[in-house]
Amino acid sequence: MTDAYDIAVVGAGVVGCAIAREFSRYELRTILIEARSDLGDGASKGNSAILSTGADTPSGTLECRLVTRGHARYLAEAPALGLPFLATGSLTVVWNEEELVRLRAMHDEMHAAGFRTGELVGPDFIRAKAPHLAPGAVGAIWEPEEGIVDPFSTPYAYALDAVTNGVAYRASAPVASATRHGGGWILDTPQGAISADIVINCAGLWADRVEALAGYADFVGRPRRGQFLVYDKSARPLLDTIVKPVPSPTYRGILIAPTVFGNILVGPTAEEIDDPDDWRTTREGLATLEAAAHRLIPALARHEITATYCGVRPGTDRPEYRIIPRPDANWVTVGGIRSTGLSGALGIAEHVAGLVLPEMKRAARKARAVPVRVPSLCAADARPWQAMMPADRAMHEIVCHCEGVTLGEIRAAMASPLPPRSLKALKRRTRAMFGRCQGFHCAARVQAIFDGAAG
Amino acid sequence: MKQLDAPVVVIGAGPAGLAAAKALADGGVGVLVVERDEAPGGLPRFCRHPGFGWAYTRRFESGPAFARRMLAALDPARVAIETRTSVLSLEAGPTLHLLSAEHGNLHLRPRAVVLATGIRERPRSARLVPGRRPERGVLTTGQLQQMVARGVPVRGRRAIVVGTEHVSFSVLLTARHAGLKVVAMAGPEDRVMSHAAAGLLARAAGIPIHLSTTVEDIEGSVHVEAVTLRGPDGTHRIACDTVVFTGDFVPDCTLFRGDDVDPATGGPLVDQFGRTNLPGVFAAGNVLRAVETSGWAANEGARVGANAAAYLDAPAAWRENAARIAAGPGVAYVVPQFHAPANGMAALPVSLRADRDMRPARLHLDADGAEYWRGNLPSARRLRRVAVEADAFATLPAGRPAEFRFD
Numbered sequence: 067m068t069d070a071y072d073i074a075v076v077g078a079g080v081v082g083c084a085i086a087r088e089f090s091r092y093e094l095r096t097i098l099i100e101a102r103s104d105l106g107d108g109a110s111k112g113n114s115a116i117l118s119t120g121a122d123t124p125s126g127t128l129e130c131r132l133v134t135r136g137h138a139r140y141l142a143e144a145p146a147l148g149l150p151f152l153a154t155g156s157l158t159v160v161w162n163e164e165e166l167v168r169l170r171a172m173h174d175e176m177h178a179a180g181f182r183t184g185e186l187v188g189p190d191f192i193r194a195k196a197p198h199l200a201p202g203a204v205g206a207i208w209e210p211e212e213g214i215v216d217p218f219s220t221p222y223a224y225a226l227d228a229v230t231n232g233v234a235y236r237a238s239a240p241v242a243s244a245t246r247h248g249g250g251w252i253l254d255t256p257q258g259a260i261s262a263d264i265v266i267n268c269a270g271l272w273a274d275r276v277e278a279l280a281g282y283a284d285f286v287g288r289p290r291r292g293q294f295l296v297y298d299k300s301a302r303p304l305l306d307t308i309v310k311p312v313p314s315p316t317y318r319g320i321l322i323a324p325t326v327f328g329n330i331l332v333g334p335t336a337e338e339i340d341d342p343d344d345w346r347t348t349r350e351g352l353a354t355l356e357a358a359a360h361r362l363i364p365a366l367a368r369h370e371i372t373a374t375y376c377g378v379r380p381g382t383d384r385p386e387y388r389i390i391p392r393p394d395a396n397w398v399t400v401g402g403i404r405s406t407g408l409s410g411a412l413g414i415a416e417h418v419a420g421l422v423l424p425e426m427k428r429a430a431r432k433a434r435a436v437p438v439r440v441p442s443l444c445a446a447d448a449r450p451w452q453a454m455m456p457a458d459r460a461m462h463e464i465v466c467h468c469e470g471v472t473l474g475e476i477r478a479a480m481a482s483p484l485p486p487r488s489l490k491a492l493k494r495r496t497r498a499m500f501g502r503c504q505g506f507h508c509a510a511r512v513q514a515i516f517d518g519a520a521g
Numbered sequence: 522m523k524q525l526d527a528p529v530v531v532i533g534a535g536p537a538g539l540a541a542a543k544a545l546a547d548g549g550v551g552v553l554v555v556e557r558d559e560a561p562g563g564l565p566r567f568c569r570h571p572g573f574g575w576a577y578t579r580r581f582e583s584g585p586a587f588a589r590r591m592l593a594a595l596d597p598a599r600v601a602i603e604t605r606t607s608v609l610s611l612e613a614g615p616t617l618h619l620l621s622a623e624h625g626n627l628h629l630r631p632r633a634v635v636l637a638t639g640i641r642e643r644p645r646s647a648r649l650v651p652g653r654r655p656e657r658g659v660l661t662t663g664q665l666q667q668m669v670a671r672g673v674p675v676r677g678r679r680a681i682v683v684g685t686e687h688v689s690f691s692v693l694l695t696a697r698h699a700g701l702k703v704v705a706m707a708g709p710e711d712r713v714m715s716h717a718a719a720g721l722l723a724r725a726a727g728i729p730i731h732l733s734t735t736v737e738d739i740e741g742s743v744h745v746e747a748v749t750l751r752g753p754d755g756t757h758r759i760a761c762d763t764v765v766f767t768g769d770f771v772p773d774c775t776l777f778r779g780d781d782v783d784p785a786t787g788g789p790l791v792d793q794f795g796r797t798n799l800p801g802v803f804a805a806g807n808v809l810r811a812v813e814t815s816g817w818a819a820n821e822g823a824r825v826g827a828n829a830a831a832y833l834d835a836p837a838a839w840r841e842n843a844a845r846i847a848a849g850p851g852v853a854y855v856v857p858q859f860h861a862p863a864n865g866m867a868a869l870p871v872s873l874r875a876d877r878d879m880r881p882a883r884l885h886l887d888a889d890g891a892e893y894w895r896g897n898l899p900s901a902r903r904l905r906r907v908a909v910e911a912d913a914f915a916t917l918p919a920g921r922p923a924e925f926r927f928d
């Protein structure tokens with residue numbers, strides 16, 4: 067028994083979810099296949115949550131073009147999906163004359179490449195935008211179009227949109243083998259075999275392994291870990307914009323930024339690791355970040371750290387996206403989406419659809435898409451409990467006190483067509499247990515609710 | 522909804538809040554106790570081991586038994602308890618924004634408020650413990666206790682307890698209920714922070730206690746698989762599926778911010794009558810500082826509740842002429858932080874914490890370069906309560922800032 071599809075998207079990270087959503091707009095049978103119990107559980111769950119304009123990616127590259135496009139599409143499409151964007155802008159700050167020379171060069175390159183919104187600013191401007199930043203900054207590029215997003219809800223919203231509009235979804239289904247069959251492929255998973263005319267490998271950190279299943283070895287995965295600190299919400303008034311250093315081609319440096327959830331985030335580090343599954347914070351990494359935090363915003367030393375986490379970038383042996391169409395084999399590789407995938411996802415999706423659709427005979431565009439909206443977890447947005455008379459009283463019963471998450475919101479998350487299958491996925495959907503007490507007060511109750519609903 | 526316009530609102534139905542409610546009711550004042558949890562009782566509700574309430578009830582009960590006793594003592598004609606109700610903000614007025622499962626969003630303007638929101642433990646992340654973040658098995662004492670009390674399966678067999686405070690040893694009892702075997706305890710200090718006897722008993726039960734030791738790594742993706750400890754003789758890896766971070770309490774004081782909070786305690790700044798910086802708002806219990814016993818918290822609640830009742834009778838000028846009592850050399854913090862002239866209200870005992878171990882210890886209260894009081898103590902232990910007799914302030918002129926210091 068093999069389920070037959072036109073398109074199989076392997077990997078439900080932010081990239082795979084965006085691609086699945088793109089194909090959901092066409093009269094195609096598409097399936098999104100995910101190895102883990104929950105979507106968005108790979109590289110996509112641990113990042114800086116910045117929506118880049120593309121201005122600081124190497125100009126003229128595919129990455130630059132797709133991030134630019136992804137940024138524009140996100141701004142246009144996110145509001146209808148309920149996804150937040152906080153237009154914080156960003157300051158790329160330098161602290162001495164030598165760096166200032168590099169900053170000017172970077173500014174000129176950006177303008178030459180067509181990014182005209184970034185402007186060179188001096189210490190007064192920096193002080194006005196980031197009054198708590200340590201003194202001594204000599205200059206910055208102010209980029210008004212950069213901002214912050216919700217990294218957890220983004221892949222979820224894309225996947226929910228895809229599924230609502232007809233895409234099949236199969237989780238806990240690691241693709242274990244890929245065999246040529248007619249013009250297409252048969253993919254074996256523990257949940258049964260899937261046949262597809264075209265396979266799109268979006269396996270992120272594990273993309274090289276999925277490539278190997280089909281016999282391809284165009285690149286080698288070079289995972290790079292990045293650690294982060296998240297400061298308590300009490301620190302949020304200290305910073306309203308993104309502050310970052312001048313990037314190098316391989317490392318964007320330690321930045322400090324507000325989060326849409328109302329915290330301050332510091333990171334990432336950059337460490338080459340051998341095993342893409344080595345998601346570990348280290349004493350040195352955390353110490354480096356704490357020192358950087360205190361150096362950049364001295365007042366942070368008086369605030370508690372709420373969380374530490376790390377992410378792993380799906381880097382490869384070359385510092386660029388590895389998007390490889392193989393029209394003869396009906397296999398498209400979408401790998402190496404290293405440090406800009408959250409921003410680039412919608413651009414990448416459109417690009418990949420452009421590669422594939424000309425091959426598809428029945429690829430008529432659907433007349434309409436069913437609209438989808440996810441609950442906003444942004445601290446600046448209204449919460450369901452603010453309604454005087456919610457439809458459901460449970461929307462007025464707070465369970466997670468630090469983040470103000472109600473019983474009603476948890477129940478609604480559990481009732482999603484794509485319900486969380488693990489506690490950590492429930493955390494990402496609702497923010498329950500994500501706050502300063504990390505579950506001291508609510509984790510037992512949340513788990514009881516989860517176990518009850520999950521059966 | 523008669524009870525919602527009570528003259529006094531108590532925030533938090535733990536020992537301090539319930540004792541305050543009783544004192545208010547005894548003084549003839551109507552009280553609304555607001556509790557965000559599903560049931561009143563505070564943290565003791567989840568602690569099955571004996572040892573609660575002694576200083577208040579002269580009984581040595583389990584947490585739930587103590588909570589039931591406190592509830593039974595309340596006169597339902599005067600005290601209403603609204604559970605599943607969170608106080609979201611507390612502003613000058615005092616005005617309160619509440620979210621109640623039953624009544625929705627409420628804005629109240631009582632004549633007085635007693636803040637009794639208690640404490641929490643610092644989680645693993647705030648302690649910057651490195652390693653993986655397994656989905657299950659990294660706990661605090663509070664979470665473990667609630668899991669046991671709520672019948673949520675712990676799904677572990679072998680636990681490591683981080684910390685050597687009193688509460689760390691209470692985990693040994695809770696663990697037994699959860700079917701967990703504690704395979705080691707570890708703490709950063711060079712001695713057991715609880716009574717030495719607790720350490721001896723644990724060791725006699727075959728539980729090694731690693732001192733001067735920190736957690737260097739946690740392994741596991743879904744469940745904890747192992748923990749690596751770093752101590753004086755290097756690192757060692759212990760296979761386990763649960764790690765409980767204990768102690769390291771902080772007041773749960775999010776309703777107060779900025780200048781109204783003592784950075785040293787993390788709790789509101791109060792005078793000896795429990796008056797905070799906000800007129801009409803009193804505070805009592807562990808929100809003042811971490812951490813005291815439930816009996817101590819209840820006694821504070823009782824006095825502050827009586828003071829709130831007295832304030833309604835005669836709303837005197839709020840904290841007039843109160844002077845700052847600072848923490849000088851050797852003193853981590855002092856509670857209360859302000860001293861006001863006598864006004865007929867009941868004073869809280871003055872307590873402070875030394876910032877290191879001292880034996881013997883000489884404590885001074887100075888103002889304007891002169892010494893007003895001196896106490897000789899056989900010893901003072903780091904972050905252990907040092908109670909100061911009430912007469913310490915007897916000769917201190919009103920309104921004069923003073924400082925406690927150790928030699």
Ligand SMILES: Cc1cc2nc3c(=O)[nH]c(=O)nc-3n(C[C@H](O)[C@H](O)[C@H](O)COP(=O)(O)OP(=O)(O)OC[C@H]3O[C@@H](n4cnc5c(N)ncnc54)[C@H](O)[C@@H]3O)c2cc1C
Nearest residue numbers: 077079081101108109110113114116241270292407408409
């Ligand atoms: C430290 C750090 C900071 C970052 N900051 C930013 C930022 O600020 N802004 C930004 O835009 N981007 C940022 N990024 C980059 C962004 O997070 C990534 O580019 C993006 O998440 C990559 O998504 P993906 O879908 O390609 O990969 P993934 O999220 O890893 O998704 C791949 C999916 O494939 C699944 N899979 C693997 N093997 C199989 C198999 N055999 N069968 C089925 N499924 C399989 C995996 O389980 C996974 O869910 C950052 C990344 C890191 C690590």
Ligand SMILES: Cc1cc2nc3c(=O)[nH]c(=O)nc-3n(C[C@H](O)[C@H](O)[C@H](O)COP(=O)(O)OP(=O)(O)OC[C@H]3O[C@@H](n4cnc5c(N)ncnc54)[C@H](O)[C@@H]3O)c2cc1C
Nearest residue numbers: 533535536537557563564572608638639806807814815818
């Ligand atoms: C694990 C553990 C073991 C302990 N063991 C002992 C022991 O053996 N013996 C002993 O004497 N003491 C023990 N204690 C200490 C004892 O629990 C405390 O001293 C006591 O609970 C303090 O009382 P409280 O009223 O100040 O605070 P809590 O008991 O913490 O009560 C505060 C209440 O306020 C509520 N609240 C907080 N914020 C809000 C809000 N915004 N809106 C509405 N409600 C709110 C909380 O839900 C809580 O119910 C232990 C504590 C812990 C954590």
